[in-house]
Amino acid sequence: MKTQIGVLIHLHKFINIDLSTQGIYQLRVSVPGAQPYLIINSTRQEPMSVNEVDEKYICYPENIHRQYFYSQGFLIIYEDEEMLANVGCAFRLEEIQFNSNIQIIMDLLFLDIKSIPDIHSENFAERVMHLHSKMKPVSHASFLISNPHHYNQMYYPVDFDTNHFCSVQTQIFTIPLNISITKQYLEQQIKPQLNTFIYQTIHVLIQDRNILLDQILNIQSDKKIIQLSYKPLEYHINNPDLINLITQSFYELHHDLYVLWCELISILKENYRNLLLLLQQDYCEQIKLRWMNCILINTSQNIYLQSHINHELAKLKRQNLKNTEFHRIIYKEAIIPLHSHPFFYRTTYKKEGLQQNSNDIPHYIVLLHGYQGTSYDMRYWKAILNIRFQDQLKLILPTCNEFINNISIKQQAQELAYEIIDYITHEKVYDFKLSFVGHSLGGIIIRAALPLLNSFQIYMHTYISLATPHCGYAPSKSFLIDTGLMVIQKWNKCKTLQELSQKDNKNIDLTYLYQLSTFEGLEWFNNVVLLASHQDHYVPFQSALIQKTEETNDQKILIYNQMVTNILSRCKKIDRFDINFLITKKKLDKLIGRAAHIEFIDNLLFVKMFIYLFDEFFI
Template sequence: MSNKGIIDIFINVESFRNIDLYYQGLYYIQIQAFQENNTQKNFAVPIHVNNSIEGAFTFHSILDPQINYQNSSYLTKVFMIKYSDEIVKMNETIIFQIESYLYSNPDLTIEAELFFTDLGGDLSPESLAKFMNNPSTNTIFSKVGSSTFKCVDWKFGLNQFCPIVFHDTYACVLYITIHTILLDYIFRTDSQELSSTSQISHSLFPLCGRYVQDENIERVFKDYIMNLATCCNKIRRLVKRILKNCKTLGQNGAIKHSLKPPITFDGELPISKCFTIRNKKKVTRLLLNEKREVAERVALVRNELERVLKCFSGEMSRYLEEKYHDKVRNLSMEHIYREVQIGELNIVSEANHLQSRTARAYRKSLYSAKKDTLEAYNVRIFAPEKLAILFEEINIKSGELIDPWKAKWFCNTTVSSERHLFVLVHGYMGSGYDMKTLKDVLILYKPNLLVLISESNEKHTEGSIADMGKRLANEVIAFIHSLPEHVTVSRISFIGHSLGGIIIRAALPSLLEYKRLMYAYISLASPHLGCAQFSNILVEAGLWVISKIRNSVCIQQLTLKDCLSPRHCFLYDLAKTSKLQFFEKVILVSSSQDSYVPFESARIEIGLECPDTFQLEMADFIATNIRQLHRINVDFPIKPGLISDLHGRAAHISLLDNQSFLNILVYRFADFLNAR
């Protein structure tokens, strides 16, 4: 005997946005929904597709959306992408249905896969016409990306905005909303036949004889009828809210609703006191009748939701998107341990060895409790075992910490003439591609940003850091001058990884004309005080070999061996003429798991145990007059035993490509992304 809930899963596909797709061509997304238990998958069955944008052929609508019943998947319409930051309006809703045990089955998985073809390099109108006449998507399209979401607490009504993000070469995002509705219950025998009232009675009250007790009636009523009514009312509130918003905007004429009042069970008496009988079979009939009436109301609300998604897809997405960003911001802040200090900056500190242990314990508590997460979350970013944990120390010279936040910052897609320029600079022996993931994350949340990935020092990082700084400065000036006349740079911020953070500082004296625009300086594991001392002998030996074989001026400068006296070295002179006071905010990010760059050097700190006098002077030079300084130690969930972890490289690289960390960083400093 099995008692299952019948659940509809609405996935409303609102729009698609190109972040940084490298290839022009045709794209579509395949979506499946399923529950996974051990090695088995229970697929939700796609039953219907609503396509709100129907009509003549356009490049954004080459083939209509369809259902593939063979693998229980939904395929969005096929569309062409030709331009950067191109947006495709989708307005499609796929409805899946699944039968699920309500209290024992696992989470719901939503799996999206991105497919692409360039039609053999021929995207001419003739080639498109030939494809449309014989659309063999199975043979000419290749899967180029995937994204997986987990839905928790989804069986009694889930309504959430979800950005389905694809990364790497095919960086793009599909904006969807997910809605689940518990429609009814189905009772089957072990042979999958519908159960009789007598069988249902025994299933609902397995420990009762001929008569049932009050507490058993209360339990069944709560588990089956109250949960059904709760789900109905949750969807009803959402539909009513969207219709109210649309009415305010003057758009309500497109749909007339017939929403009935919410389901209530009035009275102070327990439901069991409303039953004058206790015969198990008769009580079962009464409960089934009550369930049937509630299910009829659920069906009406479900139909209203379908109509609203068809008419007001954009409004639904915008309403839930703001709530989504608020929730993610709150969750991100929960993953940050913060300490605020007002007054003079402390440059001599004692390492906190408990932070790593704290991070592991926190991750473990989240994983075991499955709490403090989104109802539907990207497993690559929000899964407890993937979370980066941040320990932030904030120093403000005077005043108080202002920590503004508005979800609308991430929802506003209005293009302004005033733009915030972010300059991203790679590290030693790196390339601009190293910064691509960071760029994609910035553009994902704030399309209006200007992002310059520096390429002027590719293949030149063996030389003098001063020369690298001049090349970077010239590159920034040339980029600003190349902008259209209607675009005004209102802020300039820099993010440098490893050596890149030092190159930025070396470029600042050549960028004095833009001093008033400089807003934020962010270094990711940059050795501001040099690399004279290492915690990993393998790294130290490797740098010594490189400096000898390649005759690397840069390595000599970073290890403070470019002059006989440390006080005549390049980094010491750079510290004496530091220009970090130009910036309103300075953020120094590092990881105690990183052995490539000395931890204290990346934080502009001196260890309490053995401070070197000249490094103490360097730290003092750099820190002088910084108005607001953030020091962040990032703890990554790095699996022990990885080869890259033996010499600390895993954490060093994770500062550039760990999705959890980059997501938390963007939400933590969301106000930095604004143009003003």
């Protein structure tokens, strides 16, 4: 028994996230053993984006050549540049075995800008036409369809690899268009196992037909499909006309599936937007369901997180976690074994009085780097927020404090506040949401800037800190970090580090960090989200989560606990996360505890998981 499979690939949008080299890019798709036969051009349904590739830089048209389908070729020069491809291709795979797998390969082709003539010439596209043969694959994505005799559909934001970091919004569909069965085969199967045969073939085709029909009618409610011909029949082993009845059912189902397949192609041409949104939502639900396996449940009544306990729980769960997959279309490069994922341990403390913000207003999110960093450090957060929420968010990556070494936290906060005020003023919006994500020192600078942003307090939505030493280093038990801070302070005379270690005043309760604990600001937010890791030896765990430490007569600890009280007394809702990373690299960063500290911004999988699993913080 063999099957003819229809495969359909639709490429919606290409987004440059962090491509390291300027040049011409193009997507090439193949299905081993299949022949591409139809190019699908979709009618545009969204307005022009300010980041869109200029039409004159669309170099090569979409085309079919031999076993390959090629998208348009386009010149990428700028960060965040987008190419609305809106093109797809149908493939036909002839006579594969009924339970065989299908592979789809998407190559990213590239031609370096150094090989291209003057890009500012009027006839740029004509001048580069002869260079197409020089384009080379630099990265690829592959997909495995394990049940091609079922109707399959899936959306994926294909991001290739971190050296060629872009996003291609991709839809994939497969359908069994024809099952070839001989009369002899039917006679052999019917007598011993009629019910099993019917269940594995006709019932599967009926299910495929109904799923696709329901989806088409859901997207186009006014659509009437009158060409369908399948009528349910009953199959009895003693019926002398049984083989003819089964053959008739196969014929009618194949006819209906082909009609519906053509309707699907028509939707992709004329009304792709609704289908895309439907599949994107389904993708988010499925990926969240898979990643929920990596969330550890807090069963105690303690609102504080106990790092050593969580760490042991994570190790135990890693050992026992089974790697289950539920996608019928698997993006092979994106499937990482669950046991190697970061694990999340969460606890929530909530008071009354949270305000409700509308989801229909602009949402600005400020992404702020840490000590001696740059806005580039937050590139993964920027990229995944853009991929997940697309046009729903506007991201602000301040540059005012890049490479700053020796000015106070207060001065850096002033610069940040001025940059945010200037940005939003130029946007000319009067109703919006404002959120913040700060890594390490960035989380403190954001808090210090809040009093200067009090005119925006009714717009505040979410505050997220990533490994931020909110209450200083009093609870630190890391000899390496304490010694390192002391050496850096003596070497650089760094004002920022003096303030972080509360050495800027002889009286601890007069230090800047203590004064900051009394500032207004966090109470304006619906969500205060604090992330820390037991493996991070750069920032004390308790300080990052704004938790009290053990009672003692030590003056530093008493002041520390008072700072915690000062901050928490204002917050309406606090979500605390202890993140357990699987860190396998044996480098100096791991030895001194820095590896986990930078995982919060450098671990792409962690960033994806947090944004998809806890999307309520961003909407």
